[in-house]
Amino acid sequence: MEFRTRAIHVGQEKCPQTGAVVPPLHVASTFVQPGAGEWGEYDYSRSGNPTRKSFETTLSSLEGGQGGLGFASGMAAIHCVISMLQAGDHVLAGSDIYGGTYRLLHQITQRAGIEVGLVDTTDLAQLEAAFTPATKLVWIESPGNPRLMITDIAAAADLAHRQGALLGVDSTFATPVLTRPLECGADIVMHAATKYIGGHSDLMGGALVVAEQRLYDELYFIQNATGAIMGPWEAFLASRGLKTLELRVREQSATAAHLASWLQQHPQVQRVLYPGLPDHPGHRLATRQMDGAYGAMLSFELAGDYDQAKRFAEATQLFQLAVSLGAVESLIEQPASMSHASYAAADRARYGITDGLIRLSVGLEAYEDLRADLAQAFTESFQDS
Numbered sequence: 145m146e147f148r149t150r151a152i153h154v155g156q157e158k159c160p161q162t163g164a165v166v167p168p169l170h171v172a173s174t175f176v177q178p179g180a181g182e183w184g185e186y187d188y189s190r191s192g193n194p195t196r197k198s199f200e201t202t203l204s205s206l207e208g209g210q211g212g213l214g215f216a217s218g219m220a221a222i223h224c225v226i227s228m229l230q231a232g233d234h235v236l237a238g239s240d241i242y243g244g245t246y247r248l249l250h251q252i253t254q255r256a257g258i259e260v261g262l263v264d265t266t267d268l269a270q271l272e273a274a275f276t277p278a279t280k281l282v283w284i285e286s287p288g289n290p291r292l293m294i295t296d297i298a299a300a301a302d303l304a305h306r307q308g309a310l311l312g313v314d315s316t317f318a319t320p321v322l323t324r325p326l327e328c329g330a331d332i333v334m335h336a337a338t339k340y341i342g343g344h345s346d347l348m349g350g351a352l353v354v355a356e357q358r359l360y361d362e363l364y365f366i367q368n369a370t371g372a373i374m375g376p377w378e379a380f381l382a383s384r385g386l387k388t389l390e391l392r393v394r395e396q397s398a399t400a401a402h403l404a405s406w407l408q409q410h411p412q413v414q415r416v417l418y419p420g421l422p423d424h425p426g427h428r429l430a431t432r433q434m435d436g437a438y439g440a441m442l443s444f445e446l447a448g449d450y451d452q453a454k455r456f457a458e459a460t461q462l463f464q465l466a467v468s469l470g471a472v473e474s475l476i477e478q479p480a481s482m483s484h485a486s487y488a489a490a491d492r493a494r495y496g497i498t499d500g501l502i503r504l505s506v507g508l509e510a511y512e513d514l515r516a517d518l519a520q521a522f523t524e525s526f527q528d529s
């Protein structure tokens with residue numbers, strides 16, 4: 145079946161008891177056992193829940209994986225992966241990653257005696273040189289966050305495997321509509337389901353999908369032992385989100401591409417970072433690695449300083465000033481003070497997260513309205529400068 149059909153039908157079979165076309169929401173925390181010491185498919189909702197299972201099954205099919213796991217948030221999903229490591233291990237992360245992941249790695253993971261290195265994974269020579277004999281995990285985002293840098297997933301997987309490490313890809317920005325990292329050789333794909341999968345700014349969730357049963361078993365063990373599972377209501381909403389994921393992502397990406405071209409011509413914009421633009425350093429790779437569109441996230445550098453960017457981000461009306469992304473509502477933010485405030489200032493400077501950088505999550509509103517909103521924000525925020 146095609147992607148869109150699987151998004152609606154795999155794992156979402158009708159209820160055998162009632163014929164309901166939408167599988168029922170199972171809120172039970174515990175399940176009656178056939179006998180003492182005998183186990184049915186479900187026994188306790190931390191260990192497994194039918195509504196969560198439906199979501200995990202659909203997402204795993206869309207990513208082409210061997211199995212999926214639903215979590216309470218994107219960070220809980222990443223933490224589960226990190227929990228496979230032990231003291232003395234080394235994790236190599238891309239330099240263009242979500243600020244919360246940076247914080248987890250630098251302020252929690254390191255406490256356990258795990259070494260953390262950041263590297264520009266778009267440069268394969270730099271990536272190769274950054275491995276140590278202790279490297280067990282490479283963690284990337286493509287497109288990256290907030291600069292939308294594109295990493296060659298197949299090449300990174302190859303390098304990681306040659307060094308005996310796993311490759312994990314946070315594919316929140318791309319979604320399985322545009323990139324399927326497991327097909328490129330990655331071992332683990334992760335999503336903040338809070339974003340495009342939910343798609344309506346009304347749920348928190350995370351997910352992992354893996355290429356191999358052995359990895360699934362290990363991650364499942366950690367998830368069950370630590371407990372940050374996705375709740376049934378969130379799983380129900382996430383499954384509903386998956387059904388329209390392709391439509392939303394393609395439509396929002398088309399609007400983002402138009403806005404990127406418009407912004408590129410704007411005199412107050414120094415540089416637009418959008419992989420669909422031919423001058424983006426990852427454009428050719430993105431054309432090969434992404435499936436027919438370049439996503440609905442875009443960033444741009446304003447001609448102006450921190451305060452100018454702050455004024456601009458506060459001047460839009462349709463684009464709401466908020467962290468998060470991936471929903472039908474368009475959002476605007478200043479990474480230096482918001483999504484990437486957890487980066488050390490030196491790392492922000494080093495990796496190009498400038499004070500004048502603005503990040504947009506382009507929603508499902510009409511292009512003309514979004515463009516008009518940005519135009520009025522330019523007029524209003526630059527008038528005194």
Ligand SMILES: Cc1ncc(COP(=O)(O)O)c(C=O)c1O
Nearest residue numbers: 217218219242316336338349468
């Ligand atoms: C790319 C990316 N990964 C992970 C996360 C974390 O997800 P959550 O907020 O659901 O924990 C975010 C949140 O903004 C994100 O943007």
